[in-house]
Amino acid sequence: xxQLLESGGGLxxxxxxxxxSCAASGFAFSDYxxxxxxxxxxxxxxxxxxxxxxxxxxxxxxxxxxxxxISRDNSKNTVYLLMNSLGVEDTAVFYCARDxxxxxxxxxxxxxxxxxxxxxx
Amino acid sequence: QSVLTQPPSASGxxxxxxxxxxxxxxxNLGTNYVYWYQQFPGTAPKLLLFRNNQRPxxxxxxxxxxxxxxxxxxxxxGLQSEDEAIYYCSSWDDSLSGRxxxxxxxxxxxx
Numbered sequence: 001x002x003q004l005l006e007s008g009g010g011l012x013x014x015x016x017x018x019x020x021s022c023a024a025s026g027f028a029f030s031d032y033x034x035x036x037x038x039x040x041x042x043x044x045x046x047x048x049x050x051x052x053x054x055x056x057x058x059x060x061x062x063x064x065x066x067x068x069x070i071s072r073d074n075s076k077n078t079v080y081l082l083m084n085s086l087g088v089e090d091t092a093v094f095y096c097a098r099d100x101x102x103x104x105x106x107x108x109x110x111x112x113x114x115x116x117x118x119x120x121x
Numbered sequence: 122q123s124v125l126t127q128p129p130s131a132s133g134x135x136x137x138x139x140x141x142x143x144x145x146x147x148x149n150l151g152t153n154y155v156y157w158y159q160q161f162p163g164t165a166p167k168l169l170l171f172r173n174n175q176r177p178x179x180x181x182x183x184x185x186x187x188x189x190x191x192x193x194x195x196x197x198x199g200l201q202s203e204d205e206a207i208y209y210c211s212s213w214d215d216s217l218s219g220r221x222x223x224x225x226x227x228x229x230x231x232x
Contacts (some may be wrong), residue, residue, distance in 0.1 A: 005230045035221070037166075045158070045166060045209050047221030062215065095165055105213040105221055107171030114165055116130055 002110050003098045009115030012086055016119070020081040022096030022112055030054065032069035033099035035108055036070065036081045038092035038117075048094070051079060053102040063089075086119045091118075103113040124149060125210050125224035133200045141211030141227045142192040147185065149222055153213040155193035157186055159227075160207045164198040169208070197229075205231045 008020040012101075022034065036048040049070040051058045054087040057068050079096060093116050097108035126144040133139040137220040143155060152172050158166040168177050173193065174186040197204055211222040 011184075037221075043158075044207075044226040045211075045223045050221065059221070061220055062217060074137060079133050097166075100171060104219075106154075106168075107177075108158075109168045109177055110169075111165035111167070 002098075004098060004110055004112035006094065006096045006115035008113040008119045009034075009094065011118045011120065013121055014087055014119055017082070017084045017087050018086065018117060020096075020115060020117075021095055022079045022081075022082070024079070024098070027098070030074040031102055033104045034072060034079040034102055035097045035099055035104075037095045037097055037108070037115075038081075038090075038096070039114075040089075040092040043092075046092075049081065050099065050118045051103060052103045057103065059104060083117070087117050091117060091119045123225040124214060124222035125143045125212065127208075127210060127224035127227045129225065130228045132143075132232055133197075134232045135202065137200045139197045139200055139229065141195040141208050141210075143195070145161065145191045145193070145212060145222075147191060149191075149212040149214040149218040150188060150189040150193055152215055153199050155188050156185065156211040157184075158162050158209045159212065160209065166176070166188055166209065200231055205229055 033049040051070045067085045069082040091113040096112040098110035100106040157170040159169045160166040167201045170186040173188040214222045
């Protein structure tokens with residue numbers, strides 16, 4: 001079964017850091033770009049970052065560029081999102097999603113269940 | 122404010138045809154495909170259409186899409202109660218070194 005399982009969410013103070021993980025199974029991991037998409041409480045979807053299947057190319061939303069780093073370990077079938085300098089505006093459910101394309105953006109056809117990040121003092 | 126513009130709400134009766142619009146600009150819909158997602162409360166989004174009008178396996182044929190210039194539409198024919206959800210359009214935007222963009226979402230109510 002094709003599956004993505006996020007972990008690493010939790011409560012963090014403003015200015016703090018958190019690393020999210022997304023473990024994949026059931027497909028050839030390196031053949032697909034992976035993305036993080038977040039959803040603040042009661043709000044719509046916001047793309048955060050995408051990393052190509054090779055790991056060589058990564059893209060970031062302006063709102064997180066310089067603070068968040070996406071990476072992947074193709075030997076462990078896992079993608080990560082390291083989040084630094086977190087602010088209350090980063091409070092959201094973070095979804096990991098598989099892109100249909102090896103490079104980026106051709107429709108995210110597999111989604112994890114999401115992991116919740118709460119930034120609060 | 123979302124880069125892609127969708128109406129916040131739409132509604133229709135059972136069996137009706139409903140259209141949800143998505144408006145963008147030259148750097149996104151004008152150049153790249155549109156993608157549509159369906160989301161039910163408390164669950165992850167689901168890819169509904171890719172590359173403007175292509176349905177992934179398992180998506181009913183009554184879901185259709187189109188794109189013209191910087192605008193796109195999702196059409197649902199033969200509306201069913203289980204279609205009540207939030208629908209998001211999405212695309213790649215070539216500005217700012219490239220970025221993914223979503224519409225603000227349209228809450229579809231089946232009357």
